[in-house]
Amino acid sequence: MRINFFLKCSSCGEILDQKDPSLKCPKCKSQLVVDYDYEAIKEQVRHIFDGQVSTIWKYRPLLPLINEKNIISIGEGGTKILRASKLASYLDIDKLFLKVEAWNPTGSQKDRQLSLAISRGLELGYKISITSSSGNVGASVAAYSSKASILPLIMVPNIAPEEKLAQIIMYGGVVIMLDTPSNIEVASLVEKIVEKFQIYDVVTAGTHNPYTVEGGRTISYEIYEQLGQLPDVVIAPVGGGGLLGSMWKGFKELEILGLVKRNELPRMIGVQASGCAPFVQAIKEKWDIKKVFSTPWGVINTICNAIADTIPLDALHALPAVRESDGTAIAVNDDETLEAEYKLSSLEGIFAEPSSSTTIAALKKLREEKIIDRGESVLCMITGTGFKDLRSIMKIKGKFVRLQPNLNNVINYIEREFITKNR
Numbered sequence: 001m002r003i004n005f006f007l008k009c010s011s012c013g014e015i016l017d018q019k020d021p022s023l024k025c026p027k028c029k030s031q032l033v034v035d036y037d038y039e040a041i042k043e044q045v046r047h048i049f050d051g052q053v054s055t056i057w058k059y060r061p062l063l064p065l066i067n068e069k070n071i072i073s074i075g076e077g078g079t080k081i082l083r084a085s086k087l088a089s090y091l092d093i094d095k096l097f098l099k100v101e102a103w104n105p106t107g108s109q110k111d112r113q114l115s116l117a118i119s120r121g122l123e124l125g126y127k128i129s130i131t132s133s134s135g136n137v138g139a140s141v142a143a144y145s146s147k148a149s150i151l152p153l154i155m156v157p158n159i160a161p162e163e164k165l166a167q168i169i170m171y172g173g174v175v176i177m178l179d180t181p182s183n184i185e186v187a188s189l190v191e192k193i194v195e196k197f198q199i200y201d202v203v204t205a206g207t208h209n210p211y212t213v214e215g216g217r218t219i220s221y222e223i224y225e226q227l228g229q230l231p232d233v234v235i236a237p238v239g240g241g242g243l244l245g246s247m248w249k250g251f252k253e254l255e256i257l258g259l260v261k262r263n264e265l266p267r268m269i270g271v272q273a274s275g276c277a278p279f280v281q282a283i284k285e286k287w288d289i290k291k292v293f294s295t296p297w298g299v300i301n302t303i304c305n306a307i308a309d310t311i312p313l314d315a316l317h318a319l320p321a322v323r324e325s326d327g328t329a330i331a332v333n334d335d336e337t338l339e340a341e342y343k344l345s346s347l348e349g350i351f352a353e354p355s356s357s358t359t360i361a362a363l364k365k366l367r368e369e370k371i372i373d374r375g376e377s378v379l380c381m382i383t384g385t386g387f388k389d390l391r392s393i394m395k396i397k398g399k400f401v402r403l404q405p406n407l408n409n410v411i412n413y414i415e416r417e418f419i420t421k422n423r
């Protein structure tokens, strides 16, 4: 297969070929972006978009890797899209789809990003990987690195939930907790450690490693294949913004490949927790990228730890996603998120973590504010599983009765509370 990718500096325009191991521009140290020879790809993908999904590696000509033998795969991607009719009627909307990324191998959409980034890291000859993570990236980096026989060092802020730390350790990751709630502070330390030891930087942000944002494009390809068309609106949680940005890149590529028309591309809506919402502020106040990087959010005050990034490091990709698609960004508070999480679980059987339930809370608000019409088709990203973050839920929703193990006692309770009331 002909290899179709190259790297381009986002600042000075320097072009690097696919054999170049740089993760930042060698000339000016700015962010590199992966670009593609779409004319060549057009020919190669002619039969690929056949309506079936499998793993991200189905889209091999669109993924930046030279040699197939470096592919590290645990079955990432190919996630289901569910039609959520009960939730739709609760939210007063005709057509609601859920792309359930929580069912990826380690329980979040990050597996798409890391399957690709670690495969490329293996190709570039790295023996040790390092990342900053509140848990989901860490789990994914640990699983894929260990499978590639690369040692994963996972630096976590002190807000990472225990379930996620346990998962990272089980995948063979070395957990190093730093006494700060800020993922961005941890990420900037990682940058310095990488400079010192030349180990593989897999902080999932294009500013650290351009390959970490490319895997998310496959979500958009799958949406097109599974629905046969694109929804009117896509709602995704925003931490660094890599997910939103890479999905937008994927949708635009479908246009470049001649599969959809420009006016069929969805409006992209980014969601954050109101206790850490720098991206929402950036959109509302029309900040440029320089302002975004020089204005970190102050105090983090949310249970949505997976998206509590004080600087959206992938603003280069995420700001245009909202602006070019005529979308918006919206913040939801923790009460709204927990209510949405409960509705999602109890109406549709999908147990998602708070950070990913924000999309449902956002849809409720966007309907109330009439920013989304009833007749528009909406796809909400459900990015991470609820099993990884139980503490916040147990505090609020974890109420249950305790009875003596006595048959009459139990019969009386059930009869009084449920049988009589539901007759």
Ligand SMILES: Cc1ncc(COP(=O)(O)O)c(C=O)c1O
Pocket: 108, 109, 110, 136, 137, 237, 238, 239, 240, 241, 242, 243, 244, 306, 307, 353, 355, 356, 383, 384, 385
């Ligand atoms: C469950 C979940 N949803 C959404 C996101 C947001 O992704 P991004 O940081 O690319 O904006 C993350 C990031 O870690 C996540 O873990």
Ligand SMILES: [Zn+2]
Pocket: 009, 010, 011, 012, 013, 014, 025, 026, 027, 028, 029, 030
């Ligand atoms: Zn440059």
